[in-house]
């Protein structure tokens with residue numbers, strides 16, 4: 628027994644899912660449909676979706692922002708966890724990928740909770756700030772182009788209320804962040820992003836080793 632975070636081999640991971648996953652049937656179907664997608668690795672793990680839904684409820688989230696929708700797994704998980712008046716501003720640039728998301732949002736009856744903005748996310752976030760929306764959001768999720776993470780983060784920190792939470796995906800980047808010989812642009816960007824948050828006194832911080840690493844930053 629160790630007090631380090633336990634590594635998950637396939638058997639233990641399967642157990643974790645069997646012992647705790649409560650996946651809505653539409654989430655399961657969306658995951659099955661996306662499994663055939665060439666970019667399936669962009670989809671979050673089901674236990675991560677469940678964890679984020681729990682976080683949204685813990686923070687009493689009503690107004691949310693997602694940067695990076697892909698085929699909609701995380702936004703669907705989040706929307707299902709929100710109260711009826713809950714809303715998500717969902718940012719993506721792909722009409723093709725988000726067409727799948729729209730189909731599932733509609734079938735799940737949560738389409739009216741999700742405001743899809745097909746535009747570069749920085750434009751959308753800057754637009755919200757310009758419209759006086761600073762400090763009016765409760766929960767945000769970043770899962771998009773890694774080199775822009777720091778820019779998304781700064782906007783979202785302004786948009787969140789004190790006590791609001793931003794969750795950031797892929798912050799362990801398949802382990803590459805800890806490999807000093809890996810200097811791919813995405814790896815370098817995530818490493819710099821992690822270092823920036825580590826020293827950021829505006830937030831409370833935890834890097835949770837779920838999925839590919841999920842950083843939680845609570846605005847102070």
Ligand code: CA
Pocket residue numbers: 668669670671770796797
């Ligand atoms: Ca991701």
